[in-house]
Amino acid sequence: MGKNLITQKRGKGASVYKSHSFRYVGKVKHHASSKEEESDKVTGKVKDIVHSSGHYAPIAKVTYQGKESLEIASFGLRVGDEVSSGKNAKIKDGNVLPLESISEGSLIFNIESLPGDGGKFVRTSGGFARVLSKTSDQVKVMLPSKKEHSFNPRCRATLGVVAGGGRPEKPILKAGLMSKKRAARGKLYPRTSALSMNAVSHPFGGSSSAHKGKPLIARKNAPAGAKAGMLRPKRTGRGKGRKK
Numbered sequence: 001m002g003k004n005l006i007t008q009k010r011g012k013g014a015s016v017y018k019s020h021s022f023r024y025v026g027k028v029k030h031h032a033s034s035k036e037e038e039s040d041k042v043t044g045k046v047k048d049i050v051h052s053s054g055h056y057a058p059i060a061k062v063t064y065q066g067k068e069s070l071e072i073a074s075f076g077l078r079v080g081d082e083v084s085s086g087k088n089a090k091i092k093d094g095n096v097l098p099l100e101s102i103s104e105g106s107l108i109f110n111i112e113s114l115p116g117d118g119g120k121f122v123r124t125s126g127g128f129a130r131v132l133s134k135t136s137d138q139v140k141v142m143l144p145s146k147k148e149h150s151f152n153p154r155c156r157a158t159l160g161v162v163a164g165g166g167r168p169e170k171p172i173l174k175a176g177l178m179s180k181k182r183a184a185r186g187k188l189y190p191r192t193s194a195l196s197m198n199a200v201s202h203p204f205g206g207s208s209s210a211h212k213g214k215p216l217i218a219r220k221n222a223p224a225g226a227k228a229g230m231l232r233p234k235r236t237g238r239g240k241g242r243k244k
Contacts, residue, residue, distance in 0.1 A: 002200050006188065008224050019186035024054035029118025030096055030110065030156050031062070031069045031085045041086030044069065046079050053184040057125040058163045071096075072110050072123055074160035085156075093160030099131065099139040100153035106131050109162045111141065112155035119156070121149070126165025129157075194228065203228045 010017040036042055044064035052059050060073040062083060074094040077083075085096040091103065098115075102108060107128045110119035122129045122144060132140045138150040172178050175190070182189035197205035203214070203226060216229040217236065230236065 002225060005202060005225060005228065007227065010188075011224075017186055017188070019054070020184065021054060023184075025050055025052040025059055026070050027118075028052070028055060028059055028070045028072060028123075030071065030112070030158075031064050033116050033156075037086040039087065041084045041089040043082055043084050046077060046081045046083065048079060049073055049077070055123075056164060056167060057123065057127075072119075072158065073163040074109070074158060075163045075165065076160070077163065091159065094158065096156050096158050098154050098156050099141075099151055100134065102131055102139075102157065102159065104131050104133060106159060107161055108141070108157040108159055111151060111157040113151075115152055115154040115156070119158075123162065125162055125167045128161040 004012075031037070031042070031044065034042065042064050044062040046060050047063050047068070048061040049058050050061065055072070058073040060071050060077055062069045062071055064085070077094050081094065083094045083096070084090060084092075087098060087101055089095045089097050089101075091097075091106070099108075099111075107130055109122040109128050111121040111129060112118065113120040127144050129144060130142045132142050132148065134140075134153070137153070139153050139155075140148055140150050142148050172181070179189050194202045194204040195210055199206035217233060218227045218229055218231055220232070
C-alpha cells in the first residue's frame with residue numbers, strides 16, 4: 001500500500017510544513033493612511049532596527065504620533081532618524097509618498113498594489129524599482145525583473161533601496177545552515193528526487209528502472225496521490241524550433 005506523497009502532506013498543513021509565523025516580529029507594511037497624511041504628512045522616528053525570520057530585509061520600528069509601525073528599512077536608515085509619510089513628505093530615502101508625488105527616475109520599493117494595502121511589490125533585501133513615467137490615471141514602474149507594471153497614482157511607495165543588499169553573496173558552506181534557513185519558513189530541505197524514492201513513496205519511485213514507462217504528465221482527473229510530475233503544462237520538451 002502506498003503512502004501519502006509529500007505534496008499531500010504539505011497540503012494537509014502538518015506542522016513540519018507550516019511557516020513559523022509566530023516567530024515573526026509582526027505585520028510589516030506602510031503606516032496606516034490617515035486624512036492628515038493624504039492632505040499633508042506625518043513624521044515618525046526610528047526607534048529600532050530588528051531582524052525577522054520571515055523577512056530577508058531589516059525591519060525598522062517607527063513611531064508615528066505614539067503608534068508603532070513596522071516598516072522595511074531603506075539603505076542608510078539609522079536608529080534616531082526621522083521619516084515622513086504623506087503627500088507633502090520630503091523627497092528623501094526612507095520617506096513614504098504616493099506615486100503621483102514621486103518624480104520620474106526615482107528608486108522606490110515596497111509598492112502598494114492597491115491604495116492602502118500596505119505594500120506588496122519589491123520588498124526583499126537590496127531590491128528597488130524605478131519610476132518610468134506618469135499620467136493622470138496611472139504610473140508606470142520598472143520592477144527588478146525588468147518588467148513594466150502600471151499602478152494607481154494613489155498607491156504609496158518608499159523612496160530608496162531596501163537595506164541588506166548583497167545578502168545572497170555570502171556562500172552557504174554547510175548543508176546544516178541551509179536546513180535551518182529553509183526550516184525558518186517551513187520549506188522542505190533537502191528535496192529528494194522522485195526517481196530516487198521507494199515505490200511506496202511516489203509513483204515514479206522504485207529501483208526497477210529509471211524509466212518508469214508512464215507519462216510525466218498527470219491526467220486531468222487524477223486523484224491527489226497520482227498528481228505527480230507535470231500538472232496541466234502548456235507545453236513540454238525543449239521547445240526546439242519555436243519562433244523567438
